[in-house]
Amino acid sequence: MDEGLLMIAINLLRHPLDNERRMQQRFKRDVVGVMCLVLGMVIVCGLVWNDLERSLVRLQDQKNQKMVELVEVKKTFDQFDLMKRQALDLKSKSQQVEALAALQRQPLQLLDGVSRSLDPLNIWLAKLEMKKEQVTLVGFAQTRRQIMQFAQNLKRQKFFQSVAVLETGQKAGESSLYPFSMNLLLTSESNDVAPS
16 A cells, blocks of 8 residues: 555646646746737837838928928919009000090091191191190181182091181282181090091
């Protein structure tokens, strides 16, 4: 029996040693597993961090590009604003020129109508005066008939509403020229009619 007891005692002693070894192996496996898990988390965090940094750099580049585009848009807007002001200034100047041209149109039409009616070899004008629509002509002709022909020519012009010969007559002791004066009344449409 002594041998049987000894075997039991050895078996009992072996069992706690096996348990301890198994526990140590399990502990080592658990430590390795935790270390692998921690290492995996560190790698995943590193990859996420790297991806975030790349995204941040990309966003910074996009921001810088958008800032450059914004500066270009502001320049374009400023140029557009400048052109708009220049266009308004040109429009104002154009209106001023048109107003001045409208003021000159009537005198130009008057001179055009008179010059078309005048025979320069037989009639000479000494004075042409215009006050609003009233025009006074003073001049000389070689004959009375030429004065009347001049008045008829003026009446045919579309610029004159009425033509009145005020005086014709040769002064005693003067040359063979006949002085005359006429009053002309411009038509109200003469501002709208361009000389042809």
